[in-house]
Amino acid sequence: MFSLFYGLWEYVFSKTEFHVLILGIDKAGKTTLLEKLKTLYSNLQGLPPDRIVPTVGLNIGRVEASKTKLVFWDLGGQVGLRPIWEKYYEEAHGIIFVIDAACPSRFEDSKSALEKVLRHEDLQGAPLLILANKQDLSGAITAEEVARYLDLKELDERLYMFEAVSAYDGIGLGIKDAVDWLVEVMERSKRTATLRVRASGAAPF
Ligand SMILES: Nc1nc2c(ncn2[C@@H]2O[C@H](COP(=O)(O)OP(=O)(O)OP(=O)(O)O)[C@@H](O)[C@H]2O)c(=O)[nH]1
Ligand SMILES: [Mg+2]
Numbered sequence: 255m256f257s258l259f260y261g262l263w264e265y266v267f268s269k270t271e272f273h274v275l276i277l278g279i280d281k282a283g284k285t286t287l288l289e290k291l292k293t294l295y296s297n298l299q300g301l302p303p304d305r306i307v308p309t310v311g312l313n314i315g316r317v318e319a320s321k322t323k324l325v326f327w328d329l330g331g332q333v334g335l336r337p338i339w340e341k342y343y344e345e346a347h348g349i350i351f352v353i354d355a356a357c358p359s360r361f362e363d364s365k366s367a368l369e370k371v372l373r374h375e376d377l378q379g380a381p382l383l384i385l386a387n388k389q390d391l392s393g394a395i396t397a398e399e400v401a402r403y404l405d406l407k408e409l410d411e412r413l414y415m416f417e418a419v420s421a422y423d424g425i426g427l428g429i430k431d432a433v434d435w436l437v438e439v440m441e442r443s444k445r446t447a448t449l450r451v452r453a454s455g456a457a458p459f
Contacts, residue, residue: 271323272440273345277371278352279363280308280331283387286421287352288315288328291433294426295319303422310335312342319437326350336367343376347449348383348440350433355386355418356394365404372408379445381413383436385429390420413439 276284289300295317309330317324327342329335351371353364368384371377386400395403397416417432440446 270321270441271325272347272437272446273325273327273342274348274350274436274440275339275342275346276326276328276350276352277339277367278331279354279360279367280333281357281360282331282352282354282364283421284328284331284352285309285313287350287385287387287419287429288313288326290421290423290426290429291315291317291326294430295324295433308332319433322437322441324433324437331367339371340374340376343374343380345449346377346380347443347446348381348436349377350383350385350436352385352387353400354388355396355400356388356391358393358395361403365406368404369406369408372406372412379412379443379448381436381439381443381445382409382415383432384414384416385432386416386418387421389418389428390422394418413443 276288278284285306286303289306292298292300292315309328311330313328315326315328327346329339329342349371351368354360372382384400384404386395386397388394397418401416415432415435417428419428419432421429423429
């Protein structure tokens with residue numbers, strides 16, 4: 255009986271937890287973004303950019319947004335590390351894909367990496383936030399230009415948004431707005447409902 259009430263109490267009062275993958279090619283600014291997210295969503299100060307090194311394994315960041323817990327998984331973007339990404343797909347509620355908007359020579363690499371992510375069946379229906387990062391640099395292109403360049407056919411039937419940000423930016427307004435959007439769509443996505451059923455061990459209906 256106790257466990258029944260405890261289960262109900264947990265269901266009603268515990269915060270929903272979302273797993274968010276931060277993907278993108280190397281040097282796009284994923285880890286810098288993760289550290290900025292920690293600063294924006296908690297009292298803890300994230301690492302400053304000059305202390306961040308290229309990611310080889312996985313960086314995890316846990317923060318609490320208003321009604322939810324967010325667990326960010328930041329993976330290394332070097333070519334040899336990208337095959338590791340798919341190990342995390344099944345459990346992810348949403349994706350943040352980071353692009354260095356100031357580095358045109360690497361747009362093609364970003365485009366094909368993102369296309370591959372979106373084609374993977376383990377990520378079906380996962381809401382997608384594409385960040386055109388490094389807006390503080392003079393050569394950076396806008397979020398609309400990034401969207402036009404990527405011209406993704408794979409976006410059909412997926413909730414997505416493009417946003418221009420700078421992971422260096424102190425206030426991080428664009429970042430917060432974009433992450434708030436992601437939380438909102440993850441809350442009502444079919445994929446979240448499916449992951450919840452799977453986590454509870456109940457048979458799908
Ligand atoms: N100007 C500017 N530089 C940035 C910004 N975000 C990241 N950088 C710089 O870009 C470089 C790469 O940043 P990281 O955060 O390590 O990139 P990453 O995507 O995590 O790279 P991997 O871990 O190798 O996949 C570093 O020199 C950062 O300081 C930004 O918004 N503006
Ligand atoms: Mg990194």
